[in-house]
Amino acid sequence: MLHRFAKVVVGCTVLLVLAGSLVTSTDSGLSVPDWPTSYGWSMFTFPPSRWVGGILYEHGHRLIASTVGFLTIVLAAWLWVQDPRRWMKRLGFTALGAVIAQGVLGGLTVLFFLPAPVSTAHAGLAEIFFCLTVAIALFTSPRWIAGYSGEGDGSPYLTSRPVPAGVDDAMLRRMATTATVLIYIQILLGATMRHTGAGLAIPDFPLMFGHLVPPHWDGKIAIHFAHRAGALVVTLAILATSAHVWYQHAGRHELTRPASIIVALVAVQVALGAFTVLSRRDVWINSSHVVCGALVLTTSLVLTLRSWRVKFAGAPAAVRLKPDTTTVDAAATAHALRSVRLPATGARP
Numbered sequence: 001m002l003h004r005f006a007k008v009v010v011g012c013t014v015l016l017v018l019a020g021s022l023v024t025s026t027d028s029g030l031s032v033p034d035w036p037t038s039y040g041w042s043m044f045t046f047p048p049s050r051w052v053g054g055i056l057y058e059h060g061h062r063l064i065a066s067t068v069g070f071l072t073i074v075l076a077a078w079l080w081v082q083d084p085r086r087w088m089k090r091l092g093f094t095a096l097g098a099v100i101a102q103g104v105l106g107g108l109t110v111l112f113f114l115p116a117p118v119s120t121a122h123a124g125l126a127e128i129f130f131c132l133t134v135a136i137a138l139f140t141s142p143r144w145i146a147g148y149s150g151e152g153d154g155s156p157y158l159t160s161r162p163v164p165a166g167v168d169d170a171m172l173r174r175m176a177t178t179a180t181v182l183i184y185i186q187i188l189l190g191a192t193m194r195h196t197g198a199g200l201a202i203p204d205f206p207l208m209f210g211h212l213v214p215p216h217w218d219g220k221i222a223i224h225f226a227h228r229a230g231a232l233v234v235t236l237a238i239l240a241t242s243a244h245v246w247y248q249h250a251g252r253h254e255l256t257r258p259a260s261i262i263v264a265l266v267a268v269q270v271a272l273g274a275f276t277v278l279s280r281r282d283v284w285i286n287s288s289h290v291v292c293g294a295l296v297l298t299t300s301l302v303l304t305l306r307s308w309r310v311k312f313a314g315a316p317a318a319v320r321l322k323p324d325t326t327t328v329d330a331a332a333t334a335h336a337l338r339s340v341r342l343p344a345t346g347a348r349p
Helices: 002-025 054-082 086-111 116-139 170-195 219-248 253-278 283-307 309-314 330-338
Strands: none
Touching (some): 002 116, 086 116, 116 170, 116 283, 170 219, 170 283, 219 253, 253 283, 283 309
16 A cells, blocks of 8 residues: 555656646746745635636646645655665655755745756756655565565565565666666756756757757857757667666566666657757647656666665565574483472471
8 A cells, every 4th residue: 555655656746747847848937926825825725716827837836746745744654654664764754855845945946036056956856856756666566575576475564585686787787877877967957958048059950050069159059969968878878778688687577677668768758859949849848858857767767776676685574583593401401400499388488
């Protein structure tokens, strides 16, 4: 049940990422100019009749964020009560702290009139929070706990005996971790590009002003170019990681599935990036590009964490009592018993 609830939180976070991307894509960030109120109203009592234009996107984003925040409180409390792993309890409260900080950054973004550094930090922290929710959903899954071995007694936290946990491939761990870090850096570049108005600094695709490299430069062109170059680096890293999985671990479905999914997502992401430029930043294409980027990141994270699963195998799968191995000398015991004098019946002690 906890695992299912964690997946619900993940799904709601995807909606939150979409809502936030729509706010930026429609330039609705200041449609509701006050915070934490909405035109002086509590956000929960703000009349729906006033949800028009950009207000719908910004106010809707706030309501979804509040819902995700409440669900995260429940998730953290549930982990604290039910999950016996101390690091999972800490992870739950880390996610709660992240969503609180995210709400504060969102408020500062409004109060300081959308400063690019704060807006970019807001976007970057959103991705970190999304990764935390995905990690919690993964760590509470029965297959993760069982070590993807198909063995165990069916209990969500205890197994009847230690089981093999994942694959021990140091090269895969390095490749997957590197790919995940590169994807996150690429997302930060994309957020910087969006919040500095550099989305159309290079207005053509796949060429750049008709050339392979821009013939002239300024700050916005440099940011846009860095994002395109980063996309190439990330694509190569993902292809290399997925190829390694397919070649070395074709029989491990917990690895091949995310490896296949991420390649498909990257293809979609590149296409969405191209159409974002060619469509002159169409709202839904642009927002879908943001959401797909988040899915690429979390899919890479799942692959990375599963490649590290074997390192979690050092912890005992269950608390088990050790057998009593004490040896008893029978002759010495008999002699000791004979030497004990019991008081006569009826005698006072």
